[in-house]
Amino acid sequence: MPDTPAAPVIVADRPGTFPYGVLAERHPAIVRQVAEGTPYGPDRRRALDALRTDCTEGVITPLPDDAHDHDRWAAWGMHAHAGRSWHDVPWLWSESWFYRQLLQATGYFEPGPWQGVDPFRPAKLAELDAPATDDELAALDALEDLPEDERARALLHGSLWGNRADLGFRMSAEGAEEQAAVPALVADDSDRLWSLLDGSPPGTLCLVADNAGRELVPDLLLIAHLLAHGRVARAQLHVKPHPYYVSDATTADVLDAVRRLTAAKGAAGAYGQGLRAALTDGRLELRAHPFSCAPLPYADMPDDLRADFAAATVTVLKGDLNYRRLVGDRHWPATTPFADVTACFPGPVAALRTLKSEVITGLDPRTETTLDADEGGRWRTGGTHALIQVRT
């Protein structure tokens, strides 16, 4: 990292702060939502109740030695954090640990009736099947009359603002969307992104997905468009190997989204057909690397994932959590250059994110001052503002 001194890592140890609230309020609410969403039996309910207490009052207790991913979590620092409060370890670590414990409580990994049952599926399907999705798919027909580059820009913004489809966030941010009269980009390097996607011969796009449903659909539309118009020859879509952060996308969610598109009329249906063809002939490849659910920044990624990103024309990281992992989840001054804090990423990288936590870099000082003056700190966490930041 150029001579930018590393800022402190975020820890959720101060009551009244956003990270603290996520552990103390959002997590127990998510446990309640999961228990209400699926008719688990008494034993699973007891495990969920125990987690609701443990994640607010407990300490980090290592996985059993025979857990399928014990060694992985040991390598990710589990024993180093053993016995400490969830509030005293890095926030990123604590959050990721919560979702691992939630799958433990629901029996997701264990042989038995609940193995492989996504505890968030009811919420994901309700969102994907919402009438609003029909409206968004129907709106695609109007894009067909636009020149290709304007259509590409519209789909890029669809993918960006799709990031508001974060069901975990929605639970505690009722009305956030309505508040934003004019959605504003606090940083916009999209021209740099297009220059990367104008190269010849066309290369490979890596898109690291975030939320399923109404975020994943516009991500897939963007990929379908870039493939169909020869802006990229191949695309790698990185999803999660198991449910994570409520609505993060898994392979099952990709299949649901492609099915939803393929079943639609008009342009949406054609996009669906194009995606099915790209998946079957290999131009669109799915990846579900275990590190995508790791409690660690991308700087610590393993070599095979690093090789994927190094070989890409550009890697697009979607969403707030991926942004935090890209910049190391630290209290950076907002004006810290984006290129400095992303120097460790192995290839050109673009962040498409709506702001839902305090971490931010690469801002123009006037932008920060104006936003603070107009909105206090709300612009950082309310999901009402977004950014497109690119390091070539």
Ligand SMILES: O=P(O)(O)OC[C@H]1O[C@](O)(CO)[C@@H](O)[C@@H]1O
């Ligand atoms: O779905 P996204 O965009 O990664 O947002 C994740 C949200 O969850 C958080 O981890 C807080 O729980 C924040 O990063 C953000 O508010």
